[in-house]
Amino acid sequence: MPEITYREAISQALQEELNADERVFLMGEDIGAYGGSYAVTKGFLEAYGEKRVRDTPISEEAIVGCAIGAAMGGLKPIAELMTINFSLLAMDQIVNNAAKILYMSGGQVPVPFVLRTVSGGGLQLGAQHSQSLESWYAQVPGLVVVAPATPYDAKGLLKSAIREPNPVLFVEHSLLYRVRGEVPEGDYTVPIGEADVKREGKDVTIVAYLRTLGLALEVADRLAREEGVEAEVVDLRTLRPLDLEPVFASVKKTNRAVIVEDAWQTGGLSGEIAGRIQDEVFDWLDAPVKRLNAPDVPMPYARNLEQLALPTADQLYDLVLETLQ
């Protein structure tokens, strides 16, 4: 199987779906002539033309609202918001329209479209370009929220998202674009709404998604090497609908759980997951469920401060050991 980057995997999925279905088109800021701010759609304008690769004004609300209308009219739009920070300008469309139209219409009007966006900090982009807001959207009934952490999942989940009959927020992470992994050529899908055990283990469960999956796997390797501890790592992959069955099954085996995410702790997904673990498998727990999140501060610019504002492998390592004591 060829090894390609997360960026290339997403690009492949887009191209394959553009080739497969004439109704699929892309719209967003600087996706065409510029080639995409993360170069995901480089060369697309030349290959597919202006009808299907549409550069938009910097008008986030119109981008998302137009995609909603186009979906209602029978197209399969893939809209792009350059970063999740800018999605705040389109929140009315995402939350009040995309997530509500099927319900408000009594089931008459589906809104099948994909909204791709980029989350995360770590590149010294400051407070307004470094947020991880995907957990906000994961609270909204009517939305599907997908957050792949590997090239394989990115391609397979994006294909599922494009074929999904519901609005999908497809969250990519800015630090993952260069990550490499094995990805099949041609068509395959990864189902939406299924978490995935990325590493098996018997001693402790680590729940992660997006960038923190890499942290979890790195820490699991170190724990095995240095402490003889076998951690099981569950990658959520979809944040809504949230598939916690693999987490519950894992906790029944390991009796311990640590959740790690880049979002702020207050009101984050980690609290929801911890609560659900206690609802479902409390009797199997041998230690309190632990959470590692970003501290509740805006993202600072200075490199040393930014590093303090994101969960680290060392912090995760220590927290896992704490639950094992």
Place this chain on the structure above:
Amino acid sequence: MATRLPGAPALEREQLLDFLYQMLLIRRFEERSAEQYGRQKIGGFLHLYIGQEAVAVGAVAALSPEDYIVSHYREHGHALARGCDPKRVMAELFGREGGVSRGKGGSMHLFDKERHFLGGYAIVAGHLPIAVGLGLSGQYLGQDRIAVAFFGDGAVNEGAFHESLNLAAVWKVPVLFICENNQYAMGTEISRVSAETEVYKRALAYNLHAEQVDGMDVVAVYEATKRLAERARSGEGPMFLEAMTYRFRGHSMADPELYRSKEETQRWLGRDPIARLKDRLENADLLREEEYTDLDRRAREAVDEAVRWADASPPPPPEALWTDVYVGRGPVRGRDHA
């Protein structure tokens, strides 16, 4: 008896009488809605369209049945003009299973997909980009259809308004924006909050073709809409129509109308679109008093029937709470993950 109205040679008498009937239907429907609100059959917000009937009736009559329509939260008139069944619209106001949106939308969220009436939206200007997308879908698929958005003068200070007009113009999307300028954004008079009170001029800034029309004259609205819709349909890009109108009732049922004078309302009542068309038809010898009485009786009967039907329709079953959240996947409820 004459067959044509002076100044409107393209319109058959039958169509003019239909305009009159539809305006009466909307008027009587809204009057009964207010009454049913008082009886607590209707909950939440209720925004009456009384006074503005000529805009919905004239504009919708000028469209093709295939054209998409989206509207704001004062949309009973647009839905009825589009041919939505008054029984099912009233049932929606009552929150009943027989409602156009199966009781899950309410007064502000009427949807009738079969008639391409794709919703009332309750966030001011939030539906304007949707209209652009609907228009784009028609253009993209090579269909002979346009999208039409109704909104008020309150919407023109929202970012979504400006973003939508600009995007539609850049992509030459076949969409017709119809601003019902009733002079008040809820209780705020337009000149107090808009640096440019002639709304159509804002559209000119985005290179849309834009016109202003007397929104109390159903024939004028029909003719302007017909002209602009055809231009949008033939590939000239987005069009903009500002219809000057007035709502005779308050913003919603809770409105004591402290912000405008009785004299002003009285002046506009003198331009009642129903009375104006009636007088014009009578003066042109196209309508007799007993014919008018008959049209009004038919409208009242249709509304009586709508109220009876709505009241007999059951409320949605409790299970309906969980349906229509997603297509093709179970409801995401609490601890379930399906």
